[in-house]
Amino acid sequence: MGYLTDSMLIEVYQRAVDLHLEQDFIQLLQAEMMRRELSY
Numbered sequence: 001m002g003y004l005t006d007s008m009l010i011e012v013y014q015r016a017v018d019l020h021l022e023q024d025f026i027q028l029l030q031a032e033m034m035r036r037e038l039s040y
Contacts, residue, residue, distance in 0.1 A: 006038055013040055 004012065013029040033040055 006036060009033060009036070010038060010040055 009029065009032060013026070013033060016026050016029060030040070
């Protein structure tokens with residue numbers, strides 16, 4: 001699995017929310033963003 005930069009992680013999160021993807025996937029992204037102390 002490749003590594004996402006902080007900016008790419010935020011972009012993926014925003015797109016996932018916009019596209020109404022699975023809530024579990026969105027929560028996974030949120031958890032990683034919190035771990036990295038990123039704002040979204």
